[in-house]
Amino acid sequence: MYKLVRRLLNKLTGGSQSQIYQPVLSEQAFNLYILHKCPDIFSGNVEHAHEFSDSEYTNYIALAFREKISSRFFLQPADVDKLCQRAYQPDSIWSHQLTRFVSQVLDDGMFIYAEQGPKLSGEFPWQSIPVGPGGDSLYSIKPHRFSFLPRLALATYLRLIPSNYLLEIVDSWMKKAEEGKSSLFYVSNLVVIQRMLATTWAWLFLAARPVTRSIEELGLESRLLRILWADIQFLIPRIGSSVPNNHLLADRFAACFIQMVIPEFCQQIEFSDVEEKFREEFLRQTYDDGGSFEHSAHYHEFACEMGVAYLLLCYKQGRESNKEIYNRIKMLLHFQAALTGPNTKTPLAFGNATEDGLFPLDGGKGWCSGSLREIYRALFAAQITSTPNDDPSVERAFWLLAGKLRESDQNIENDLICQSFPEGGIHVYPDSELGGRLVFRSGPLADTTVVAGHTHADLLSICLSVGEQMILGDSGTYTYRGLSSKWPESSPDWRNYFAGPIAHNTLCIEGQDPFGKIVGDFRKFDIPPPLKCHYSISPSLAWCEGKLSDVGIYSGYIRGCVHVKGYYWVIYDDPSLLEIDDQLCWYGFQCTPGSELSNFSPKTLQIENNSKNLFLTSSFSDSPEIIEGNLDPPGGWFSSGYGSLSPAPQIRYKLEHFLPSAFVITTQPEAIPELISVSVENDESSIILTLKSTHNEDWLIINKNINNACVYSGLVFTGQLLWIRFVAEKPALLRWSNGHHISWEKYGITLNLEEAADNVLVL
Template identity: 25%
Template sequence: MGRKLRGRSLDELRVRGAQALAAWRERAGLDRDLDADGRLARWLAPGVSAAPEALLARFRERPAPFWAAFDDPAATVAALRARCPDDEAQVLARAERVLARRFDLMGHRGLAFGDPIDWQHDPVAGTRAPLAHWSRVPYLDPARVGDHKVVWELSRQQYLATLGQAYWYTGDARYAQGFASLVTDWLDANPPKVGMNWTSSLEVAFRATSWLYALRFFAHAPELTPALYARLVGALHVHAVHLATYLSTYFSPNTHLTGEALGLVLIGSLVPELAGAARWRAQGERILLDQIARQQRADGVYFEQASQYHRYTAEFYLQLLVLTERQGRVPGEALRAAVPRLLEFLAELTRPDGTMPLFGDDDGGRLTQLDGRLPDDLRSLLLSGAVVCSRPEWRWLGDGDEAGTLWWLGPQAASALDALPARPPAGHGRAFVPSGFFVLRDGWHATASHAVVDCGPHGVFNAGHAHADALAVVLTLRGRHLFVDAGTYTYPGPERNAFRGAAAHNTALVDGLAPSVPADGAFQWRHVGEAHATRWVDAPALGLFAGVQSGGAWPPDVAHAREIVRVADRGWLVRDRLRAAGPHALSLGWLLAPGLRATVAAGGPDALPIVDVHTLAGDPVARVVVVGPGRWETEEAWVSPQYGTRTPATRLRWVAETLQGDDPVVTCILPPAADGLPTVRLASCEGEGRALLISPSADADTREDEVLLLRQGTGTLRVREVGHAVAHDVATDAACAWIWGAGAAVATLGGEFLALAGESIVRGGDLMPGVPHADRWTTAVRESGGWRVHGGTSTLAASRGA
């Protein structure tokens, strides 16, 4: 007990003590203000009649500051049918599954919980949680309750909105009857404070939000009887009191706390007939505004380093902003600034297909579910942000996915979108320095390449939602996912550490270990390493990230340095190096997206180690070439695209068993051309390093060679060789130089000079006097009047967003 109390503030002891006392009073039966039967009149505001008929009439007549889609249901449906013709059939298909009591929850499809529904049952694990007071339910013990996420997700009742959408489309009473039945069943089987579905205050908030949506969808349905409405008003009172009492102020002051606060705001705003409504709204708003500075880093990124929880946070604050304006109030400057910052990070994470990579934990959930998209699909959220914040670039990113936005913001959103010119965002990368996320891309079109690397803090508090993904990179090549994150899959069970450990990520193991090592607890860590970025370049033809990880389980003299280089639309380089006194085993993992297969090229001892990646249908995706000591291995792996589901995949692994500290391993990732994968061969060179001749075509004789020089050590690296269609005479002291376009374009990293056939193209000392060689970068293009040379310094101080 002494250890638990040590280090806690007086306020924390006060809050935890008050919550423990409240739970004791409930268990002892001393809190009699729990059941709405006969007590509803005590909970209502002065002058509000407790007669169910009067309550329902008041609700139906009262204008509410809810979302614009509910102002005119007929207009909303008309706009959806005109602009989203596929949505109706999709909604009805989902609604029919709900009526059949087959539930799609997170990554699970068609789960059945019995008839009548057993709300404490996990059908995946085959367990049933006890119907005890919520404080006595061991909800984190999978042997007793199964996966608490499965049980909780059913009781979030977000599928009620799907029934409401189907009712609006068709007017079919079956959907209203389904709503009334599911809500009544839940209320009957889950008395206040009893069972699994009261153990998390966040779940209480999400369920209340679902009921508020459903009440608006079925506001005028005969199936919403006065008795049912009065019962729901009483239940919402109990939910609000529970939230206000058991806020996660010190238990989980993350999205739990902000989600609970939003629940208070919504109940307080939308059920004003309750006496506590104004107090709850003010309390929730105060928490949400206070948490902006705590839960968002200076670059706007959510502090747990988990992209899916960042999405949750963006949804919370976007709803708060819209609700505040719908109430006729002026949002404060902190809220106005927070929402665009949150969405800007999501916009940069967006891959060409509208999805985001999953860094850190992904619990598979959504605040609300108004479309059939998976949680990693950002298009609807960004489109809503475009309407609310008048951002044309977000409209461009979300274009073609309007259903979720119209179901929330109504037909006015369609007019706003039509008045907003869609244009792609600017830039080829973004450095989110405080959070350590770095994005590189060669464009914003459908066939662009896009990479994200994590090089920031290992979460906050106990880093419960962090993964061991320092320096891990997720890469989309020419619009197709190539290297992906493994995802989360589950919180309980042995698979937990298999998915969050470093071996599941596209990063390095040294002697079989990563700096950050999970502990046995699902949200605990045994060792935590450190990572920080060292260099950054964001230019049209060249992008660079460099960072280092160390500490944790590694010896103090061991560190892993990684550079990721984007060269125009030619390809990508990943340069890995150990900083260590002696030799160590280095293992680099590359998890392929599901649906891709890898072929390791056979060859003699002098052949380049090549892996060719194709789709299962045989379409070429990438050629991966490694320059450095080691060998390719392949292994079977899993990818979890959403919590609760996983699919087979292949992991490539480069293994160097005795790597010296100064031996770099350079992984070259080359995209396909129209006629297949490029040809690559070693070129003869003078000096320390290696040189590749690349012909970006399967038919090498018809294309000019590109030259890639990778210098090692000191001095000049020179290539003098005749390629398939051009003679090459290149000399440089750059760490990396890529020449393409028959010698008409150049990109270099580091160094003082580059010369082609004796002609000096790049003179770093003249272009950037006083800048250290290692920090220079240059690009050059041959024009009619000579060479146009551009250069800069690869320091974080020069990065956009630093």
């Protein structure tokens, strides 16, 4: 018997040199491993364990692991029943979502990204799932991540489906995996890690069944334990070998998870310093302000989920986490909460995204903005606004927190304040009076670390939502597959289109990507951080400006954003330093699908979507070009999720003589200016924007050199940002940010702004 065990262990730990990994999933092999490597499971409990039959071993091991794992996991099987009684009453929204999910995957077919695949059953084609557009193998791989498994296990526990449904699905996967005929089952560390996490949660829901009910069904629990065992044997010799971005972080987290939750399955190999290595990698890949070096919202969520899970497991096991890690997790969650705002159902998907999360515990489509917001509220920030009740991802937080969601507080802080995350490249300008929020995506900041494989060319772009409706958005990802012979002959280069500047709300120079064209499927990692950024925030006025460098033909481009609360957002551009010959250049604004555009006035476009309105006014003399669903060349496309492709209006303003220009965006018709002008003053250290309408005139003065006074039309201003409203040709209202002093002899004004109680002054 010893030789048999040794041969099995050699095979499990990488002895086979076959290109396709072939796991050992048999009941006999698993029982032998437990008997010889985990004798404490039997010690003192069963005197004659060696006399057990395989089926008796199976039942006993399954019952033993209910105690072993549950004492270390996020919650114990005994907690599941009371949590289900709270959350899954017949008329609850989560019950309806679970029922709908079960009906879909078992009766209609599971969605594989934007396409509907086969029904989940014992006949599921695990080895021959069709690829996606452009030969995208991620479609074939997705079911092997097991994102469906925790939901079906929960449905089994709640008796929405009989256990044999799930048993047939699991058996069919195990049978095909053991054949070793396809690389899809063990295609990468990350896929196996995602399956391991999903399987552990599915095991928990099954382990919650009473023994009297499940003694004959323990074989299903045993099968999940055997899949976990085989996955861990695959991972252990490979941990640390993944690409040094989110994949490597997942490696380090998986090592922590295995050691903290299921150490019995990794006893045959030295497995030390795993927590220290995870902490080092986590800090390496994230910024002090809560951003991430990948500059992708989806992979930022990955980092958040790993950090939160590590922290919660530390709490579960009665020990404190590292202080630096604790603070970094707090900042990452703060970044997420600011990025989405209270309306978490409209995630801001900048950068690459496939929506494949680490903890598929809810009825959503992969994004977990609401989950992370509720975890942030529970662990760090009780006073921020809670997530909407109909956000399905809250269910994920419910399980990770063992049901300890925080009730809504009566003294909610206003988290609709302007916030800047310069390292993370995000500046958030919400406005409750306008009912909208603008996010200025500045980009990777100079002197920060960047791993750009998943980064889009979204430098100095904007996104804007009104209520729950995104109006101007990041166009999405659509595909990771570069142009090749696997695409139809006349297919556009979708990968470069969606990753490039043409699909983002910023300057586009035709045929030029600031980071260079993607060759293959992903960007090169090592791009120089291209941005110099300045910003300033006060309660009623906020500003950010970025200048690009080290990005080829885009170097020297300047864009700024000013938010005047209650009135409008202003975007200004200065392309005067660009060295461009005859290339076609434009400022683009990508609307979301369903948007309808009309001329509100000669200078103003009205954009309406789902009864939400936005007004876009420009300083340009010519009307913009509107493109929707063009293929040659591509333009006017939107991907609301990985694999989806929809035509949507794109607005393009062609550059005029490379002079400074501006746009004013608002939801209030009365705030629309009739005329916008931009001038550069004081040896290019100041920008003056003038917005004229019938009844008033506004000045915005941006002083880039705060150490010197800005002088304009008799006004002397020492500070960063000043907004003046004129009524009847006299200044009537002032707002400022980082202001010190203002004098204006013409109007008899001399003010020490630092002595003012607020950043607003009525004259």
